[in-house]
Structure formats: structure tokens, C-alpha cells
Amino acid sequence: PSSVSPDTFPAKLWWLVNNPQILSITWDDRGQGLLIDEHLFISEVLETDLSFAPGLEVSWAAGSSELFKTRSFPSFIRQLNLYGFHKLSKGLMPGRRPGPCHGAGDSNGVKHGCFLHHFHSPYFLRDRPELLVHLKRLTKANKAKLLGTKDLPSQKPNQ
Amino acid sequence: PSSVSPDTFPAKLWWLVNNPQILSITWDDRGQGLLIDEHLFISEVLETDLSFAPGLEVSWAAGSSELFKTRSFPSFIRQLNLYGFHKLSKGLMPGRRPGPCHGAGDSNGVKHGCFLHHFHSPYFLRDRPELLVHLKRLTKANKAKLLGTKDLPSQKPNQ
Amino acid sequence: PSSVSPDTFPAKLWWLVNNPQILSITWDDRGQGLLIDEHLFISEVLETDLSFAPGLEVSWAAGSSELFKTRSFPSFIRQLNLYGFHKLSKGLMPGRRPGPCHGAGDSNGVKHGCFLHHFHSPYFLRDRPELLVHLKRLTKANKAKLLGTKDLPSQKPNQ
DNA sequence: GGCGTTCTAGAATATTCGTAG
DNA sequence: GCTACGAATATTCTAGAACGC
Numbered sequence: 001p002s003s004v005s006p007d008t009f010p011a012k013l014w015w016l017v018n019n020p021q022i023l024s025i026t027w028d029d030r031g032q033g034l035l036i037d038e039h040l041f042i043s044e045v046l047e048t049d050l051s052f053a054p055g056l057e058v059s060w061a062a063g064s065s066e067l068f069k070t071r072s073f074p075s076f077i078r079q080l081n082l083y084g085f086h087k088l089s090k091g092l093m094p095g096r097r098p099g100p101c102h103g104a105g106d107s108n109g110v111k112h113g114c115f116l117h118h119f120h121s122p123y124f125l126r127d128r129p130e131l132l133v134h135l136k137r138l139t140k141a142n143k144a145k146l147l148g149t150k151d152l153p154s155q156k157p158n159q
Numbered sequence: 160p161s162s163v164s165p166d167t168f169p170a171k172l173w174w175l176v177n178n179p180q181i182l183s184i185t186w187d188d189r190g191q192g193l194l195i196d197e198h199l200f201i202s203e204v205l206e207t208d209l210s211f212a213p214g215l216e217v218s219w220a221a222g223s224s225e226l227f228k229t230r231s232f233p234s235f236i237r238q239l240n241l242y243g244f245h246k247l248s249k250g251l252m253p254g255r256r257p258g259p260c261h262g263a264g265d266s267n268g269v270k271h272g273c274f275l276h277h278f279h280s281p282y283f284l285r286d287r288p289e290l291l292v293h294l295k296r297l298t299k300a301n302k303a304k305l306l307g308t309k310d311l312p313s314q315k316p317n318q
Numbered sequence: 319p320s321s322v323s324p325d326t327f328p329a330k331l332w333w334l335v336n337n338p339q340i341l342s343i344t345w346d347d348r349g350q351g352l353l354i355d356e357h358l359f360i361s362e363v364l365e366t367d368l369s370f371a372p373g374l375e376v377s378w379a380a381g382s383s384e385l386f387k388t389r390s391f392p393s394f395i396r397q398l399n400l401y402g403f404h405k406l407s408k409g410l411m412p413g414r415r416p417g418p419c420h421g422a423g424d425s426n427g428v429k430h431g432c433f434l435h436h437f438h439s440p441y442f443l444r445d446r447p448e449l450l451v452h453l454k455r456l457t458k459a460n461k462a463k464l465l466g467t468k469d470l471p472s473q474k475p476n477q
Numbered sequence: 478g479g480c481g482t483t484c485t486a487g488a489a490t491a492t493t494c495g496t497a498g
Numbered sequence: 499g500c501t502a503c504g505a506a507t508a509t510t511c512t513a514g515a516a517c518g519c
Binding site for chain 1: 510511512513
């Protein structure tokens with residue numbers, strides 16, 4: 001299927017989160033969401049030529065050593081939203097206090113922004129790789145299709 | 160509070176009042192209203208970086224720090240009103256004497272303002288977390304909706 | 319006027335760009351656009367308590383030491399867009415080459431993202447402070463008003 | 478046409494100020 | 499005096515739109 005072809009965003013994301021060499025994207029405790037360290041992700045993925053990283057087995061298009069063409073973190077976020085991910089600034093996870101951000105801050109108490117992002121998609125779960133085929137780009141056509149089918153748990157944006 | 164969007168005001172309020180570490184917001188005797196110690200709330204919540212507070216469950220404490228972006232107590236009160244809370248200052252709650260304020264005065268007899276606030280919402284009750292879904296922001300749209308429905312599952316404050 | 323009241327975004331932006339102590343936001347060569355160094359801006363403005371910076375003469379709200387309540391650069395960009403600023407990435411300004419980004423790259427040839435942003439508004443010009451009154455938030459109401467008038471920035475329509 | 482990247486806008490909540498009642 | 503609310507701006511998350519490949 002198109003969504004699992006190795007050149008598309010979902011495949012790259014799956015590869016990133018499941019690669020122990022990549023530290024900036026990890027599963028959350030329950031394997032139901034992504035934890036993304038913005039600063040680390042920029043330096044580790046967006047600004048790095050992964051073909052030089054040992055043990056990474058980058059098997060993307062031959063000459064292309066970069067995972068993404070962009071070096072812009074907002075563009076990466078746009079992709080997440082295009083594929084139906086939603087930010088969990090939220091306590092859907094037990095043990096989290098409410099608030100817009102639950103990952104920032106450093107050991108020195110230096111105040112800075114929210115750079116640990118928590119994203120979720122019902123079709124992107126650590127222990128359910130078979131659901132990946134449902135992770136489709138939310139084009140107008142795909143969104144129209146989703147309105148007709150209700151066989152799988154769909155997410156309600158907002159509230 | 161699973162069905163309540165967790166980074167919104169109601170979720171934060173619920174978290175605050177039910178957190179034994181937070182002393183400035185507590186349930187009243189019957190669990191039907193909030194008791195808010197203004198001075199303590201300012202120092203304990205509004206002006207405090209909660210992520211570094213000891214004993215506050217460090218799992219989420221790594222984070223961004225502030226529950227609210229404001230440090231203004233009136234802004235906090237504005238939120239209470241936006242979500243339909245009303246101040247109980249007229250003896251509506253049993254065991255409270257009527258009058259504009261039942262928390263003023265200190266041990267030195269110094270006369271000052273009312274710093275113990277008593278607020279109530281029919282959808283914010285200690286033993287009825289399922290009612291939280293009805294605690295909606297009173298925007299124009301929401302207010303229009305409420306006019307159409309009269310199925311208020313009102314757990315009334317005792318009179 | 320509302321747009322130049324000291325608490326609003328335009329006033330803060332004007333203060334920033336004209337303050338020689340602030341290095342992250344400067345006028346471009348012709349004084350017709352803003353040059354914003356993203357990384358420097360984050361550390362210098364968003365994450366810094368400006369009240370402690372010597373020589374900055376911060377005269378914002380007394381207790382409030384921060385210029386913005388956000389520490390998120392995207393939120394800052396959202397404000398620029400809300401006030402009608404547009405990114406100059408297409409060679410619209412003379413002396414700039416076209417392309418999506420003209421600030422990336424460093425002396426070491428290290429590849430990194432576009433972190434020098436070039437924004438423009440016809441009402442935010444270095445030598446035309448009197449035009450600031452026209453820099454209005456693009457709310458629905460204001461946008462409706464603008465549809466009626468098609469005056470160019472070089473004019474001084476009303477006032 | 479689909480996908481990726483970029484810039485901008487929509488929509489909901491949050492914060493502030495002022496003022497009616 | 500004091501409570502409640504309208505209205506404007508601010509912040510956040512998501513989506514639209516345009517363009518290139």
C-alpha cells in the first residue's frame with residue numbers, strides 16, 4: 001500500500017521511532033504516542049546526513065542521504081497533522097498533569113519553551129504495525145472517504 | 160476526567176483541587192464548591208514553577224513549569240466565571256454566614272479584603288466527575304446551545 | 319490608538335527592532351522589513367527575563383518581566399501574520415535573491431535550516447512611524463473593513 | 478494525481494481591561 | 499463595593515492553499 005511504501009512519511013516515521021540509534025523520537029510509556037525532542041530532532045535528523053551514521057542502515061532512495069528534504073521543524077509538524085496526528089498537550093496519558101507542555105525544562109532550572117512534543121494517532125501504535133495501512137494523508141479525497149466508513153475507531157479532533 | 164480536554168481550564172482546576180499537595184484550593188465541606196485562598200493560591204500556583212516543587216510527582220514535573228500563563232488572580236477568577244462558576248457570598252451554602260465575605264480578617268485583627276473565595280458550579284462536584292463534561296466555556300455559541308436544551312441535570316446547591 | 323498602545327504586539331515589535339540592545343531583530347538594509355534571527359530571538363527575547371537586562375529600560379507592566387507570554391517561536395510568527403506581515407522569501411525585496419530561504423548556511427558549510435526570517439508589512443517601516451496606526455490585527459471585523467478601502471500604504475487615508 | 482514543503486489563516490481557549498448592574 | 503460579563507488581544511493547535519516534483 002502507498003502508506004507503507006518506504007518513501008512516504010509514515011514509513012520514515014516508523015523507522016525513526018523504532019530505531020534505537022535515534023534518540024529524539026521515542027514511544028511514550030504505553031507505546032501509543034510519540035515523544036519528540038525538538039532540539040535533538042533538529043540536530044539528529046533534520047540537519048544530519050544520516051548516511052554517515054554508523055549502523056543506521058539507511059535504505060532510502062540511493063543517492064539521497066537525507067530522510068527529509070526540509071530542515072524546518074514546523075514542516076515536520078505539518079506532516080504529522082496531515083497524517084492525522086494530534087498533539088497531546090493533554091493528559092490522555094495517566095499520570096500527566098494538565099498543561100500545554102509536560103516535557104520542557106532542564107536540570108539547571110533554566111526557563112525555556114515546550115520542546116518535547118507528544119503526538120498521537122490511532123493508527124500509529126507500537127504494538128499494532130498492521131494498522132499502519134490506515135494511516136493516510138488527509139487529502140480532501142481521503143477525508144471524504146473516511147466519512148463513509150466507520151469500521152475503525154476514528155478520532156474526534158478537538159475536545 | 161477522561162472526556163475533558165486535558166489542557167483546558169476545567170482539567171487544570173480539577174487537578175488542582177484534587178491534589179493534596181495543593182493547599183490553596185480545596186473542596187468545601189460538602190464537596191460542592193471550591194474554597195480558594197487567594198494569597199496562598201498566588202504564591203503556590205500562579206507565581207510558582209510547579210515543575211520544581213518537591214513532592215509533586217516528578218514524572219511530569221520535568222516540564223514546563225507553569226500551569227497558567229497568567230500571574231493575575233483576577234484573570235483566574237475570569238476563567239471561573241467563563242466556565243459558569245459563581246461566587247457564593249450570600250449564604251447559599253449551608254454552614255456559611257451571609258455577607259460579602261466570610262474569610263476576611265486575620266489573627267491580628269487587621270482588617271483587609273476577602274481572601275477566601277467560595278465558588279460553585281453545578282457541574283464541578285467532588286463526587287460527580289462525570290458531570291465535568293457539561294462544564295463548558297460560555298462562549299456565544301455554547302450559550303446559544305444551552306438555551307435550546309433544558310435537560311439540566313442539576314444537582315442543586317442546597318438552599 | 320489601539321495599535322500603538324504599549325501592551326500590544328506592534329508596540330513591542332517596534333520597541334524590539336529599534337532597540338540597539340536587541341540583536342535578534344533588526345531592520346533590513348532599506349528599513350522596509352524585519353530580519354529575525356530565530357535562534358538568537360528565542361534565547362534573547364522569548365526565554366529571557368528582560369527586566370534584568372541592563373540598559374533595556376523595560377517599562378512594561380510592573381511585575382511582568384516578560385515581553386511575551388509565549389516561549390514558542392511559531393506563536394510569534396502567528397502574531398506577525400495576524401498583523402499582516404508577510405514573509406519575504408520570493409525575492410520581493412530588492413537586493414534579495416529568490417528562493418525559500420536566504421539566511422541558511424554558516425561559514426563552516428554546515429547545513430542547517432532557515433533561521434533568518436525576513437518579514438515585511440507596508441505599515442511597519444523604519445522611517446515611517448506614523449504608519450503604525452494602520453497596523454491592525456486582522457480580525458474578521460478589521461478584514462471586512464479593509465475590503466471596502468483599497469488604499470495603498472504610501473497614502474495616509476484617514477486620521 | 479499524490480506527496481512534500483512552505484507560508485498563512487481558522488478556530489478554540491486564555492488573558493487582560495473596562496464597565497455595566 | 500463587588501460580581502459578572504463583553505470585547506479585544508494573545509497563544510496554541512490544526513488546516514488551507516500554493517507550488518514543485
